[in-house]
Amino acid sequence: MSEIRALEGHEQTAIAGMTFPAYRPLLGTSGAVVVAAYAGMVPIGAAIASLGGMAEALSIYVAPSQRGQGLAARLLTALEDALRRHGVEAVQATYVAGKPTTPQLEATLDRCGWDAPVIRMxxxxxxxxxxxxxxxxxxxxxxxxxxxxxxxxxxxxxxxxxxxxxxxxxxxxxxxxxxxxxxxxxxxxxxxxxxxxxxxxxxxxxxxxxxxxxxxxxxxxxxxxxxxxxxxxxxxxxxxxxxxxxxxxxxxxxxxxxxxxxxxxxxxxxxxxxxx
Ligand SMILES: CC(C)(COP(=O)(O)OP(=O)(O)OC[C@H]1O[C@@H](n2cnc3c(N)ncnc32)[C@H](O)[C@@H]1OP(=O)(O)O)[C@@H](O)C(=O)NCCC(=O)NCCS
Structure with a gap:
């Protein structure tokens, strides 16, 4: 069974390969909230949010060999808990649809009680x-x-x-x-x-x-x-x-x-x- 935990400070950079290049500079700064799933010492998934103004969930990723077991919902729940610990009262997210795993992402958001998605752009x-x-x-x-x-x-x-x-x-x-x-x-x-x-x-x-x-x-x-x-x-x-x-x-x-x-x-x- 994998373990999920919040990563603080410099240890956040361990999951840099699990998010988009544009978000990597945020890791390790006070503006980032990161949770990661581990199988032993090996990271197998991560979710990232930014603080400041309106908190924003930026990315969620599960290693291909670990998909299909509901890990995304556990990561998202852990991310929400971590944001609450930072005093965050509401979080938003924007994503590009039409990717192969968009149905899994949207099912995960729905399972975790997020609002029905609306088209923005x-x-x-x-x-x-x-x-x-x-x-x-x-x-x-x-x-x-x-x-x-x-x-x-x-x-x-x-x-x-x-x-x-x-x-x-x-x-x-x-x-x-x-x-x-x-x-x-x-x-x-x-x-x-x-x-x-x-x-x-x-x-x-x-x-x-x-x-x-x-x-x-x-x-x-x-x-x-x-x-x-x-x-x-x-x-x-x-x-x-x-x-x-x-x-x-x-x-x-x-x-x-x-x-x-x-x-x-x-x-x-x-x-x-x-x-x-
Ligand atoms: C999106 C992602 C994080 C999902 O991770 P996962 O742990 O494999 O998710 P699961 O396979 O457990 O699926 C989650 C939900 O999708 C559902 N699902 C699976 N295939 C589906 C499909 N084809 N259509 C609709 N729902 C589907 C599952 O039943 C599950 O819903 P449930 O919890 O209500 O049963 C993973 O696919 C990923 O890392 N993708 C690449 C990165 C990415 O695009 N991230 C999102 C943008 S940042």
Whole structure:
């Protein structure tokens, strides 16, 4: 029978191979809560959460040879107990669905009493060359009254017409200068696309927006198409981007026009109240 225990401080790094690379720097810091399953001295599964603001369950993993025995539910229960010991009253989680073990993950969340998952984002991955062949990309030309300018960090548009989650200020850290652009109309900033390099050949389109009164007639697409052209010049081969479901027009557009040229997955969110 395996034993499950909370890992503290430096010993958390022992399970670094059981989570995503992006979360490994968190291990061993005061912001991480980690529980692990052991068969003797050997770790066979782990669950990780972050503290601070709203606590978030980040990952759960069971070694392939140990799957199918309900270990995930024991790990998740132990993670919840560890969070309670830190005084956490509620925890949330977001995950990308469509993976081979998503049914097991969702059954585990359900068994442990988490809320029914809801779709949060559409997550796209696309081959840039294939995307460039989409008819709407070829047609996405902006009129001569529009001008693309390199994005200067710190630039702020006038007014308050953009949604908070697409505010340039939230996305400028470590942005890719070669492909991020502002869109001007008669000298005034009316849109932007801000991107991040994931690796040598992959670019994430992190935030794109055009002033609402200009959104018709494919202006947003013109901005994306420009970013795609610049990315291609930089040797980028793959694009990733997300479309939040709370921008319904964007989500409907993305399902209809982007999904045929890209791999589309859903990210889903759930949570659990831990206090009684
Ligand atoms: C997801 C994961 C942690 C599950 O671990 P596990 O201990 O093998 O889980 P189990 O096989 O015991 O299954 C858990 C539940 O899924 C159910 N289940 C198994 N196969 C299923 C299927 N095809 N459809 C629906 N439910 C299924 C089980 O019956 C069980 O539910 P129950 O407790 O109500 O009976 C494991 O598969 C894993 O490490 N996957 C890779 C990492 C990952 O994707 N993690 C999630 C994102 S961070």
């Amino acid at each position: 559409l997550v796209f991955k696309a081959d840039l060359a294939r995307m460039a062949g989409a008819g709407w990309v070829e047609r996405a030309e902006l009129g001569p009254e529009f001008e693309f300018v390199p994005w200067e960090p710190g630039t702020r548009p006038q007014g308050d017409w953009w949604p908070d989650d697409l505010d340039p200020a939230r996305h400028e850290a470590d942005m890719d200068l070669a492909t991020s652009r502002g869109l001007r109309l008669d000298g005034e900033l009316v849109g932007w696309v801000i991107n991040h390099r994931i690796d040598a050949v992959t670019l994430r389109v992190s935030a794109g927006y055009v002033r609402p009164d200009l959104q018709m007639r494919g202006r947003m697409l013109g901005l994306y198409a420009e970013a795609g052209r610049l990315a291609s010049e930089q040797g980028i081969e793959r694009l990733t981007w997300t479309v939040p479901i709370w921008h319904p027009a964007k989500a409907a557009f993305a399902r209809r026009w982007m999904a045929p040229f890209a791999d589309m997955q859903e990210s889903r969110g759930t949570g659990k109240q831990l206090s009684t």
